[in-house]
Every structure is written in structure tokens, then in C-alpha cells.
Amino acid sequence: MSEQSPGVDVVVVGGGIGGLANALALTLKGLRVRVLEQAHEFGEVGAGLQIAPNCTRILHHWGLLDEVKSLGVLPESIVMKDALNGDVLTRLDLRDVERRYGFPYMVIHRSDLHGTLLRACRRAGVELVNDVAVTGYEQAEGGAVAVHDGGRESAQVVLAADGLRSVARRIVSDDEPVSSAYVAYRGAVPFDQVAGLDAQPKDVVVHVGPRCHFVQYSLRQGEMFNQVAVFESPKALAGEADWGTPDELDAAFAATCDQVRAGLPLMWRDRWWRMYDREPIMNWVRGRIALTGDAAHPPLQYLAQGAVMAMEDAWVLSEHVGARGGAGAPGTSAGVDWDAALAAYNAVRPQHCRRVQTTARAWGNLWHHDGEKREWRNAVLRERDVYDYGYVDWLFGPTALTPGHLPPMFPEYGE
Numbered sequence: 001m002s003e004q005s006p007g008v009d010v011v012v013v014g015g016g017i018g019g020l021a022n023a024l025a026l027t028l029k030g031l032r033v034r035v036l037e038q039a040h041e042f043g044e045v046g047a048g049l050q051i052a053p054n055c056t057r058i059l060h061h062w063g064l065l066d067e068v069k070s071l072g073v074l075p076e077s078i079v080m081k082d083a084l085n086g087d088v089l090t091r092l093d094l095r096d097v098e099r100r101y102g103f104p105y106m107v108i109h110r111s112d113l114h115g116t117l118l119r120a121c122r123r124a125g126v127e128l129v130n131d132v133a134v135t136g137y138e139q140a141e142g143g144a145v146a147v148h149d150g151g152r153e154s155a156q157v158v159l160a161a162d163g164l165r166s167v168a169r170r171i172v173s174d175d176e177p178v179s180s181a182y183v184a185y186r187g188a189v190p191f192d193q194v195a196g197l198d199a200q201p202k203d204v205v206v207h208v209g210p211r212c213h214f215v216q217y218s219l220r221q222g223e224m225f226n227q228v229a230v231f232e233s234p235k236a237l238a239g240e241a242d243w244g245t246p247d248e249l250d251a252a253f254a255a256t257c258d259q260v261r262a263g264l265p266l267m268w269r270d271r272w273w274r275m276y277d278r279e280p281i282m283n284w285v286r287g288r289i290a291l292t293g294d295a296a297h298p299p300l301q302y303l304a305q306g307a308v309m310a311m312e313d314a315w316v317l318s319e320h321v322g323a324r325g326g327a328g329a330p331g332t333s334a335g336v337d338w339d340a341a342l343a344a345y346n347a348v349r350p351q352h353c354r355r356v357q358t359t360a361r362a363w364g365n366l367w368h369h370d371g372e373k374r375e376w377r378n379a380v381l382r383e384r385d386v387y388d389y390g391y392v393d394w395l396f397g398p399t400a401l402t403p404g405h406l407p408p409m410f411p412e413y414g415e
């Protein structure tokens with residue numbers, strides 16, 4: 001087994017959005033970073049991603065916002081509707097959101113965001129290595145080691161961005177992914193295929209219904225239309241292994257309004273995504289090994305903050321590294337006080353991400369109410385002032401670098 005680490009300060013395991021964001025952010029602070037990705041190519045599977053101002057602020061900081069804007073869409077509103085009767089329940093005015101928070105709310109194809117980060121990593125000099133599956137981790141004098149079939153990669157720090165089923169997470173926790181029994185179907189098609197659908201090209205539309213919801217928005221400057229159909233699987237609840245299948249998709253949406261049912265034939269039916277999260281954990285660091293992205297905090301997707309949190313992690317860690325000796329010309333990183341930087345990161349990010357993970361579960365429950373609870377939910381949402389930002393200020397504002405800067409969550413509601 002060979003030791004392969006000459007000239008590397010940081011090894012990042014995983015080349016998804018989280019891994020690339022970390023690699024870029026640390027390289028911009030003058031560190032030499034190598035990314036190890038198990039897949040044969042760097043890429044993203046899936047369709048659209050929503051990215052809120054707390055993330056576009058960071059993309060701006062990295063000099064990537066204009067590129068991302070040129071690839072995505074800046075919708076005018078998020079409109080929430082009842083999936084059964086199509087009634088509008090509430091909305092967010094996204095032009096006003098941009099005025100309030102200083103940065104836009106965007107939607108973008110995953111592969112376009114990932115591609116932007118990948119190109120930025122290449123320009124910055126990140127070393128990108130494919131076909132390497134990391135199987136173990138070790139602490140070392142003044143650093144850590146990522147172990148794989150072909151060798152060992154040592155560095156001052158190893159960052160594990162290896163996703164929901166992270167191997168590295170076992171170092172700090174013995175928890176397992178938690179199944180929600182919900183499953184997502186996706187579908188992104190050329191916009192001309194949805195001409196008959198009453199598609200709203202300038203809105204993100206979220207239909208919330210009993211044990212299901214349906215999301216629609218445009219992508220790629222309006223050239224594509226993206227849909228996500230999510231539902232609770234009766235087979236999952238019954239403990240069957242083969243759950244989330246297309247017959248369940250059709251049954252789950254049978255009672256929904258015309259606009260939702262008209263969109264269902266456009267979903268990809270050969271692939272579906274079972275929805276898992278994990279219990280929040282409050283420690284992501286052991287020695288010189290640290291978790292980031294979904295490896296640290298996989299949420300249910302109802303707040304659309306999973307990839308956003310991964311990019312926030314990257315920005316926060318790199319700012320702490322920069323403040324502790326990381327800034328400077330490339331190759332001058334020897335003086336970083338890593339223990340202090342990792343401690344500062346670990347002091348703030350788990351607290352914020354715990355809030356997002358637990359709120360996402362509660363928000364999903366609210367979306368999926370039936371019967372009297374659905375009536376109550378609809379009444380509450382209808383009464384909401386469109387310009388009341390009490391529910392999102394804590395998310396969309398500037399990312400906190402320290403626990404003291406974490407905003408209160410719902411101060412206007414006494415919490």
C-alpha cells in the first residue's frame with residue numbers, strides 16, 4: 001500500500017456539491033486540496049435544486065453568482081397551493097426576498113451548479129481524483145489519513161463529504177439513516193412539452209396534500225420544466241422491501257387536482273429516491289477528521305436547504321481557517337491552527353443544522369396533513385401576511401460564523 005500525500009494540506013472525500021464547495025473554499029484560502037471521488041466521473045444525478053439567499057450570498061463571495069445566475073432561473077414567487085383543490089394558500093414574493101436579504105432565491109439544475117463548482121475547482125488548482133472509494137480513516141501525528149484500496153492519503157485534515165451513507169460518520173456516531181417512508185420522483189423536460197399544463201414559468205409552485213406533495217419550476221433560463229412528486233409509500237409502512245414503485249405514485253396522487261395529475265405522466269418512472277435523514281448529532285469532528293454536507297446533517301428536503309447547508313459548511317470552515325493562518329499565497333498553508341479552526345466550525349454548524357433538520361421534519365408533517373388538520377393548516381397559511389418573514393429570517397440571513405451570531409428562530413412568535 002502506498003502513501004500518497006506529497007504537497008497536500010487537505011484531503012476531501014467525496015466530490016458532490018459539498019465536497020467540491022469545501023475544496024474550492026479552502027483552496028481560495030491558499031491551501032492545497034485533493035478530492036477523492038469514488039465514481040468514475042464527477043457529476044450529479046437528479047434535476048433541480050432551489051438555492052436560497054443564504055447560499056447565493058456565499059456563491060457571490062466565491063465569485064460564482066453571475067455564472068450560476070446565467071445557468072439558472074430567478075423565479076418571481078414561491079406559491080403554495082392545496083394539492084386537492086388547487087387553491088392558493090400562501091406565497092413568498094421572491095423579488096422582495098432579494099431586496100430584503102440582498103441576494104436572490106434561485107433554482108438551478110443540479111448538474112449546472114455542480115459543474116460551476118467543478119470548473120471553479122479546476123481553475124483554483126484543486127486536485128480531482130476519480131475511482132477512489134475511501135474505506136477507512138486514521139488519525140496521525142499532526143494530521144489524518146484516508147485509506148482506500150489503492151493506498152493511503154495523508155494530510156493535515158481529512159474532510160468527509162461522503163453523503164448520507166458516510167463511512168466517516170461512524171467515527172463520531174453509530175446512528176443510521178432514518179427512513180421517512182416517503183419517496184421522490186423527479187422529471188425535467190423541455191418546456192415545450194408542458195404547453196398544455198398551465199405551467200407557471202416564473203413561479204416555484206408547491207402543491208401540498210395528504211401524505212403527498214408536488215413541486216414545479218422552470219430550469220435553464222426557462223428552457224426546461226422540473227417537477228418533483230413526493231408521497232408516503234404504503235408498502236414502506238407495511239415493511240415491504242420493494243417500496244416506492246410507480247403503481248404507488250399513481251395511487252398517491254389519484255385524488256389530487258387537475259394541475260397535479262396533468263404533470264404526473266412527465267415524471268421519470270425508471271428511477272425514484274427514497275427519502276432518509278438522520279438524527280442531528282452535535283459533534284462532527286474527531287482529531288483531524290471532520291464531517292461536512294450530508295455526511296454530517298442529511299435533512300429531509302422540505303426546506304430545500306441540504307445542498308445549501310453543505311456550501312455554508314464550506315464557507316464557515318474556510319473563514320475560520322483563513323482567520324487562523326490559512327490566508328496567503330498558494331502553498332503557504334503550513335501555519336494553520338487546525339485544531340482551533342475545526343473547533344470553531346464544530347461550535348456553530350451542528351447547532352444551525354440541527355435546527356434545519358428538525359424544522360424540515362415538522363414542515364413536512366404540516367405539508368402532508370389530511371382531514372381537520374389540513375383545514376387548520378390551510379387557514380393558518382391563508383392568514384399569513386405575504387410579507388411576513390418571521391419564518392425564514394433565521395434561514396435566509398447571513399450564515400453565522402459563531403454560536404453568538406446564530407439568529408433566534410421565530411422571535412415574532414415568542415420562540
Ligand SMILES: Cc1cc2nc3c(=O)[nH]c(=O)nc-3n(C[C@H](O)[C@H](O)[C@H](O)COP(=O)(O)OP(=O)(O)OC[C@H]3O[C@@H](n4cnc5c(N)ncnc54)[C@H](O)[C@@H]3O)c2cc1C
Nearest residue numbers: 014016017018038050133134163293294304305306307308
Ligand atoms: C428530492 C430531493 C430534493 C432536494 N432539493 C434540494 C433543494 O432544493 N435545495 C437544497 O439545498 N438541497 C436539496 N436537496 C438536498 C441535497 O441534494 C443534498 O443535501 C446535497 O446534494 C448533499 O451534497 P453532499 O455533497 O453533502 O452529498 P452527496 O451529494 O451525497 O455527495 C457525496 C459524494 O461522495 C461520494 N462518495 C460517497 N462515499 C464515498 C467514499 N467512500 N469514497 C469516495 N467518495 C465517496 C459520492 O459518490 C458522492 O459524489 C434535495 C434532496 C432530495 C433527495
